[in-house]
Amino acid sequence: MLLYKDLVDAEKNNIIKLNWDIIYFGVKCHYLENQSIIDFATANVANNIDEANNLALLIESVDHLDNTLIEIATRFKIQTSIKKNILRKLRYLSLKKLSNQFEKGKISFTEFSKLLTTFYDDHNYPVDMIPFISYMPVDGSVIGGENNIIDNFKLFLNQECEWINGDNVISECEIENLDD
Numbered sequence: 663m664l665l666y667k668d669l670v671d672a673e674k675n676n677i678i679k680l681n682w683d684i685i686y687f688g689v690k691c692h693y694l695e696n697q698s699i700i701d702f703a704t705a706n707v708a709n710n711i712d713e714a715n716n717l718a719l720l721i722e723s724v725d726h727l728d729n730t731l732i733e734i735a736t737r738f739k740i741q742t743s744i745k746k747n748i749l750r751k752l753r754y755l756s757l758k759k760l761s762n763q764f765e766k767g768k769i770s771f772t773e774f775s776k777l778l779t780t781f782y783d784d785h786n787y788p789v790d791m792i793p794f795i796s797y798m799p800v801d802g803s804v805i806g807g808e809n810n811i812i813d814n815f816k817l818f819l820n821q822e823c824e825w826i827n828g829d830n831v832i833s834e835c836e837i838e839n840l841d842d
Contacts (some may be wrong), residue, residue: 663693663694663695663697663700663754663756664688664693664694664755664799665693665694665697666695666697666698666701666705666760667693667701668755668759669684669685669688669694669698669755671756672751677751677754677755677826678748680702680749680756681738682702682734682737682738682740683738683740683744683745683748684748684751684752685698685702685764686700686731686734686735686738686740687736687745687748687749687752688748688752689727689731690731690754691749692784693752693753693755693756694752696727698796699719699721699734700719703716703717703719703720703797703822704716704720707720715737715738715757715770718733718737719733719734719737725773727773729779734802743792744831750822750825751771751826753785753788753822754819754822756781756783756824757778757815757818757819757822758819760777760778760781761815761816761819775796775811778791778794778795778796778811778815779795779796779797782795789821790818791815791818793814793818794810794811794812794815794818795811
């Protein structure tokens with residue numbers, strides 16, 4: 663799961679523009695820790711951004727998440743029309759974080775594959791992820807082959823990075839601190 667600091671790093675790399683839409687959909691769809699709500703509201707208050715609405719959220723308890731999400735949607739007029747793009751960017755960030763952990767040897771291939779599968783299962787089985795899910799058949803390849811999974815995963819991340827670059831004009835798609 664992503665942390666608020668992961669979003670800050672992604673914003674520095676022009677992958678996202680941090681706002682309440684990102685926080686709302688990220689928490690609601692389980693890409694972000696609930697604490698991200700408090701962290702973002704705190705940062706906004708510290709930067710004198712819409713203090714009244716952000717302070718009200720700090721008073722709300724994250725223990726009452728459904729009510730807090732309703733408050734966010736009401737106070738900040740969440741744009742449901744951009745949900746799909748936000749979730750795609752959050753998916754990219756989540757998978758890039760996992761990729762960084764694997765590439766730096768912090769997790770084994772077995773753990774990496776299990777985490778990919780869990781992510782796939784937990785996010786409604788996205789069709790475009792099938793080529794790197796170990797239990798899914800891929801035309802012309804050996805099911806679950808380590809090199810095949812890694813190659814398909816890298817190809818997928820590159821395609822997502824290209825999509826982000828097209829959406830944001832310029833972004834690095836590399837986030838150094840995303841595996842801490």
